[in-house]
Amino acid sequence: MLGPAGAFACFAAGTGAGLLLRNRCHDRFHALEAWRDALEVMGLLLQEERLPLGDLLCQTAHGLARQGAAAQVRARLLHTGEAILSAPSLTLSQAYEAAVKTCPISGEQAEEQGHLILLFGQLSSGSAAMRHQAVMAAMKRFGLLVEKARSKAEDTGKLYARLGALGGLMLGIALW
């Protein structure tokens, strides 16, 4: 029906769809990794420096890479930090929520979104030690999420890629 060109197109489309789904799994993994790195920097800054929260977030952002998922996390942290620097009457939670709308992160899911909203609420109350503890607890949670996401990215991602290629091949053969 479609001939060889059409069959090849089906195969390519199936492979592409599979790779897209695989990349989504990887996106989440990379985003979680970037957050874990950001939390590590933030924890160190909280321990070693005594910065206003806006500066803390901006300096944390400057410690991240400028490409990929890290760049997206960087942008969100910078947006939050600069918001409370320019409008100190904003709470940290309000600034973060605005940044979530303005700075999306590929692959981000509700689970880590919940953890981050909790963290940014905890960062605006309590002593320095309590805030540091909140960041350490968040790092632990993100560490577990990273491992789960890595495993899913490897296993499920491969599965998606293979299923996509296979599905496209079968469709191509069926419509040849």
Add this chain to the structure above:
Amino acid sequence: MTWQETVNFLSLCLPRSVAKTIAALPAGEAREIRVRANRPVRIVAASGDKICSLVATQEQVNAIAESLSEHALYARADEQRHGYVTLRGGHRMGLCGRVIAQGGNIRALREISSLCVRIAGQWPGTADPVMPYLLDEAGRVRSMLVVGLPGTGKTTLLRDVCRQLSDGGLRMAMVDERSELAAMSRGVPQLDVGENTDVLDGAAKDVGLRWLLRGMGPHAMVTDEMGGMADAQAVLEAAQNGVGVITSVHGGDIETLAHRSALYHLMQHQVFSLYVLMDPNSTGKVMGVYDGQRQLILHTYGGNA
């Protein structure tokens, strides 16, 4: 920080109705902002108190304190234990609330119930009455002690002395323990302390004076609110090294200074060649200038000689 910059900063941090009241006052008129839980906000102005319509809840008082400190209250635990925090621009925010104490020491302050922002001002010319007496025949800066009650303008005078000496070409160094003299923000003084001034921000006075003496080669050093024997010893060392020290102390008169052991120690060594007494009935006015033997040498403004 100019008055307009101060108003802009306060407008960002305070509820709109309070910011509007302050902005409506003439430049420099507002002296204090007092916020108390479940009470109307008050602006203390030179022409009298202005009562705002806003009645702040305890949560709002807490939020205002966080906002004024630019979300840095948690990082200023040491300052909070002394009862106040210095804001951007050199303004001082006093805090009241529930104290968490341990073994007689204050560990933390919680549930902030009231705050008082004392608005810093830069009044060029405050030091004019004392400037003619600050340099000796050889052009060296004399050590000077400024005495005054709280709110009489000691810090303002010190800042202006530093500015004038610095702009006159002398190398000045400043230990700004509470960030009120120069109000450093990201390494830049928000208040004018002179072109030729090095500022050590946040350091304890005794450590800072020695640091500057060793590293910055100043002609004179300025620091505010001299405290106990550790501070006095550092001042003595500086004076013995030929560097003038200009500092201040709380007090209502010159005569009773010798009752304080730290000052007595310095008087024994004749460290201060000049004493300045601030007028208790106004802000930024010199009432009298005294020589090293605490004899009145100069005019008075207001008060009696």
